[in-house]
Amino acid sequence: MFKKRFWRYLLLGFAWLISLGGLVVLMGFIEIKKSEVLCKDVKIYIPGNQYFIDEQEVDNILQIHSQALIGKKMESINIHEMEEKLKANPFIETATVYANMDGVINVEISQRQPILRMMNRFDQDFYVDQHGLKMPLSENFTARVLVANGYIDELFANHVDTLHTDMAMAVFKTADYIRKDSLWDAQIAQIYVNKDHEIELVPRVGNNRILLGDADSLDTKFHNLRVFYKKALPQVGWGAYKMINIKYANQVIGVRNENIKKDSLQADSAKRDSIKTKKDTSLIKK
Numbered sequence: 001m002f003k004k005r006f007w008r009y010l011l012l013g014f015a016w017l018i019s020l021g022g023l024v025v026l027m028g029f030i031e032i033k034k035s036e037v038l039c040k041d042v043k044i045y046i047p048g049n050q051y052f053i054d055e056q057e058v059d060n061i062l063q064i065h066s067q068a069l070i071g072k073k074m075e076s077i078n079i080h081e082m083e084e085k086l087k088a089n090p091f092i093e094t095a096t097v098y099a100n101m102d103g104v105i106n107v108e109i110s111q112r113q114p115i116l117r118m119m120n121r122f123d124q125d126f127y128v129d130q131h132g133l134k135m136p137l138s139e140n141f142t143a144r145v146l147v148a149n150g151y152i153d154e155l156f157a158n159h160v161d162t163l164h165t166d167m168a169m170a171v172f173k174t175a176d177y178i179r180k181d182s183l184w185d186a187q188i189a190q191i192y193v194n195k196d197h198e199i200e201l202v203p204r205v206g207n208n209r210i211l212l213g214d215a216d217s218l219d220t221k222f223h224n225l226r227v228f229y230k231k232a233l234p235q236v237g238w239g240a241y242k243m244i245n246i247k248y249a250n251q252v253i254g255v256r257n258e259n260i261k262k263d264s265l266q267a268d269s270a271k272r273d274s275i276k277t278k279k280d281t282s283l284i285k286k
Contacts, residue, residue, distance in 0.1 A: 036073075037073070039073075040070065041104045041105070042069055042104075045108045046111065051111075052111055052141050062086070062107070112129040112130075115146070116146050117137075117146070118171065120156070121151055125137060125156075127143065130176070133161065134163065136159075146189075147189075147190050148190070149191075152193050154168035169215075173215040174201075188203060189203065189204045192209075198214070199215065200212065206238040208239075208244055211246065213248075221247070222246075224246055239257065241254040242255055242256070
């Protein structure tokens with residue numbers, strides 16, 4: 001019994017030794033083959049419908065043609081360095097560079113996605129991407145996004161950076177909320193910060209302004225505005241108010257164009273959900 005176990009363990013160990021040796025030989029063969037492989041092509045993938053950066057720009061960054069990568073030995077090409085060069089570009093969010101055994105280098109790029117174009121009061125102009133990072137404008141492409149201007153103090157140092165001021169972060173939060181709602185994304189054309197450092201919205205339809213105030217309680221404020229649009233405006237017309245004030249969570253105030261008359265619409269926030277399900281309204285006109 002002991003001898004059988006001994007021989008079995010011996011054979012098992014011998015099999016492992018042969019497998020390990022074969023693996024070492026195989027790896028050595030691969031390394032030899034890799035050292036002989038020449039770069040045959042560089043394939044560039046840039047998904048999406050925004051083109052802040054194109055294949056020509058990637059070519060310029062990596063100097064694909066000027067350094068004649070095609071025909072070079074693969075082992076002499078620094079893939080990591082290529083990735084770092086791409087990531088240094090302000091319009092590129094992620095970059096992955098890898099090579100296969102056929103001598104093809106693949107470059108996969110993800111562009112930054114701006115959701116807001118911000119113009120500060122110092123005449124600086126920049127984008128803010130979906131992660132709240134500032135990025136420069138592009139000479140190649142103009143993104144169709146919300147524009148924010150007015151009394152905005154956020155500075156831009158012409159490189160990717162986070163937002164530093166509370167107002168800029170509030171404007172970004174508002175823009176991000178608007179873009180995620182199909183109704184408001186279609187209706188709101190611009191964000192303006194007034195001299196009192198309150199947020200105003202400029203709609204595409206109508207000549208009024210919407211006074212949002214701050215970026216708190218956005219769900220409630222936009223719900224109230226939706227009900228105001230549905231219930232109040234059809235009765236008086238889109239041009240009846242020059243200002244629609246929704247900055248209070250439980251109230252919408254319409255400032256009329258004629259004689260600056262104010263009509264206050266009071267919302268019962270405690271009963272809003274139950275009223276909404278029955279009558280689709282949360283505003284009770286006083």
